[in-house]
Amino acid sequence: MKKTLTVNLAGTVYHIDEDAYILLDNYLNNLRYHFRSIEGADEIVCDMEARIAELFDEYLRAGHQVVTVEEVEAVIARMGKPEELDGDAAEDGEASGQPADACAEEFQSGPRRRLFRNPDDCILGGVASGVAAYAGCDPIWIRLSLIAFGFFVHEVILAYLIAWMIIPLAKTATEKLQMRGEPVNVESIGKTVTDGFSHVKETFRSEKTQSALYQLANGVTRFLGGLIRILLILAAVCAVPFLLTALFVLFVLAMAAMGMLVSVPAVLYEAVPYIDWGMLSTVSGPAIVFVVSGLLVFGLPAVGLLQLLMQSFGKWKPMATWAKVLLILLWVVAAGVSLYCVLTASFFRLPEHSVWL
Amino acid sequence: MKVDNVKSQMRKGMLEYCILLLLRREASYASDIILKLKEAKLIVVEGTLYPLLTRLKNDGLLAYEWIESTQGPPRKYYKLTEPGEAFLNELESAWDELSDTVTHLRQKLISTIQS
Numbered sequence: 001m002k003k004t005l006t007v008n009l010a011g012t013v014y015h016i017d018e019d020a021y022i023l024l025d026n027y028l029n030n031l032r033y034h035f036r037s038i039e040g041a042d043e044i045v046c047d048m049e050a051r052i053a054e055l056f057d058e059y060l061r062a063g064h065q066v067v068t069v070e071e072v073e074a075v076i077a078r079m080g081k082p083e084e085l086d087g088d089a090a091e092d093g094e095a096s097g098q099p100a101d102a103c104a105e106e107f108q109s110g111p112r113r114r115l116f117r118n119p120d121d122c123i124l125g126g127v128a129s130g131v132a133a134y135a136g137c138d139p140i141w142i143r144l145s146l147i148a149f150g151f152f153v154h155e156v157i158l159a160y161l162i163a164w165m166i167i168p169l170a171k172t173a174t175e176k177l178q179m180r181g182e183p184v185n186v187e188s189i190g191k192t193v194t195d196g197f198s199h200v201k202e203t204f205r206s207e208k209t210q211s212a213l214y215q216l217a218n219g220v221t222r223f224l225g226g227l228i229r230i231l232l233i234l235a236a237v238c239a240v241p242f243l244l245t246a247l248f249v250l251f252v253l254a255m256a257a258m259g260m261l262v263s264v265p266a267v268l269y270e271a272v273p274y275i276d277w278g279m280l281s282t283v284s285g286p287a288i289v290f291v292v293s294g295l296l297v298f299g300l301p302a303v304g305l306l307q308l309l310m311q312s313f314g315k316w317k318p319m320a321t322w323a324k325v326l327l328i329l330l331w332v333v334a335a336g337v338s339l340y341c342v343l344t345a346s347f348f349r350l351p352e353h354s355v356w357l
Numbered sequence: 358m359k360v361d362n363v364k365s366q367m368r369k370g371m372l373e374y375c376i377l378l379l380l381r382r383e384a385s386y387a388s389d390i391i392l393k394l395k396e397a398k399l400i401v402v403e404g405t406l407y408p409l410l411t412r413l414k415n416d417g418l419l420a421y422e423w424i425e426s427t428q429g430p431p432r433k434y435y436k437l438t439e440p441g442e443a444f445l446n447e448l449e450s451a452w453d454e455l456s457d458t459v460t461h462l463r464q465k466l467i468s469t470i471q472s
Contacts, residue, residue, distance in 0.1 A: 011430045031404075040411040047387060047407045047433065054388060057429060080402025 004066055010050040012057070016067040024052075024072050026173065034082035048079060113181035116170035123225030124232075125164035133179045140214065143221040165304075166324045243305075250298040256291045290341040296334035300327055368399055373409060374452060375399055377437060377445040380419065384436035410435060418444050 003018045016024070031048060035041035055075050056067055064071075115134045117126035128146055129139035149156045170179045304327070310316035319327075372394075379385065379393055387406060394400045413419045418441035423431045437445065 035408065038408065038412075040415055044407045044411045047410070048404055050430070050433075051387060051391075051403065051407075054429065078403055080404035084402050085404045085408065 009053040009056065010046070012053050014053070014056055014060070014067055015065065016072075017069060020067055020069040020072045022173075023069060023076075027072075027076050030082050034085065052079065114175075114178040115167055116175055116179040117164070117167050118176075118179060119169055119171070120176070123222060124160075124228060126169065127160060127163045127167060130167060130170070130179060134181075136181075140217050140221065143225075144217055147221065147224055162328065165328070166321055168318060168321060246298050247302065250295070250302060253291055253294045253298060257295055260288055260291060286341060290338055293334040293337040293341065296330060297338050300331045300334070303327075372399060372405075373413065374445075374448045376406075376409065376413065377418065377441060377448065380435055380437045381442070381445060384422075384434045386424075386432040386434050388432075390435070413441070417441070 004015050005018055005021045007014050007016050007021060007024075028045060028049065031045050032041065035044050038044070052075055055078065056071070059067065059071050113134055116130050118129040118133055118139075119126055121129040121139060123143065128142040132139035132142045135142075146156060146160060150160070168175075170176045307316060307319060311318055375394065375397070376390060379390055387410060390410075391400070391403050391406055394406065395403075400406060410419065414421065414435070417438060419435050420438045421433045421435045424434045426432050
């Protein structure tokens with residue numbers, strides 16, 4: 001049984017299997033990408049779409065009811081993959097030479113693997129199976145060693161959570177191919193798509209062929225994963241009051257920051273202490289540092305939560321990895337600084353006794 | 358492998374000339390042109406034609422009009438424009454020259470072998 005969709009191709013309606021639709025959609029997108037630098041790219045793809053519609057017409061007139069993956073594959077073979085259209089698409093010989101060379105180089109060095117979280121095989125965040133795909137081994141080993149180390153070295157758990165935050169999820173077929181280090185082209189994308197649909201069947205079938213030990217290990221990791229998931233949900237529920245408090249603190253700090261804006265010249269107080277700035281401001285430098293770092297400590301997670309919420313509603317794009325790393329580093333620094341401030345309480349002292357960090 | 362490469366280069370060079378030639382006789386739509394070019398074994402994959410047609414149209418050598426069809430949606434019929442006609446004539450003489458040169462070379466080769 002397969003789900004079908006209705007598509008409008010060059011003004012005619014067709015029933016098409018879901019997997020066939022994804023393959024065709026990928027193909028048309030690849031064409032659009034391939035011709036993007038050529039004048040009239042939209043027209044070319046439109047005309048090709050019309051031709052594909054015509055080929056589907058012939059196919060359906062032969063008595064078929066639904067366009068299948070096989071038919072779409074046949075049509076793609078007939079129309080040609082983007083790389084087969086290369087020579088004619090380019091304006092002249094010189095222009096065609098360059099991209100072809102670049103492509104050749106990419107193929108020679110082999111497709112680069114990229115680290116993604118794997119949504120098709122995940123217990124918590126898909127970090128372990130993503131790392132396994134990157135390293136080219138079975139996810140079970142990564143999971144077992146994570147659990148084993150997690151018991152003794154608690155930093156592993158923290159590292160997992162940070163990895164969960166930072167590593168992007170492999171959403172598209174292209175990203176899933178990059179995750180496994182396979183070349184990205186129309187066939188492999190098509191394969192990933194059809195694989196995805198047969199994936200469920202396979203996992204049920206392959207259970208029998210695995211050894212008992214493997215099954216046991218798999219069962220244990222899945223059980224622990226489920227347990228941790230429940231714990232995380234509980235923790236999230238318990239965190240709600242803290243979150244509200246944090247928001248309140250954030251508000252207070254924001255008010256403090258406002259107040260400080262009025263007394264910005266206080267920095268000069270620290271920088272040039274031998275002038276009597278007392279008449280200008282009474283806020284010391286460390287106090288500014290404390291409020292700014294405090295704002296960051298409470299503000300960054302708030303921004304992160306907002307981003308997460310908006311992302312799950314599909315309103316905002318996911319943050320770039322480097323941005324996430326930078327923000328987490330910034331948060332760690334800010335947390336350290338504000339902790340230091342609280343411990344030494346240096347901002348309570350008079351400016352001449354205070355020590356700069 | 359190399360022979361194939363040279364062959365496809367040769368075909369590629371002729372393709373535009375052949376398309377213009379086909380369209381001089383009668384206005385036709387893309388699928389007709391594909392059929393004829395496939396018969397002549399000039400193209401392997403159909404998608405090759407579309408960027409070419411669009412480029413020739415953008416260069417002003419071809420023009421198209423939408424014509425209703427009995428089966429399915431209206432079709433784009435391409436035909437040669439006046440600059441296209443002139444362009445084709447120029448290509449024609451270039452092709453004649455080329456073919457003359459090649460035949461001449463081949464005949465010369467045959468005569469030297471025979472003598």
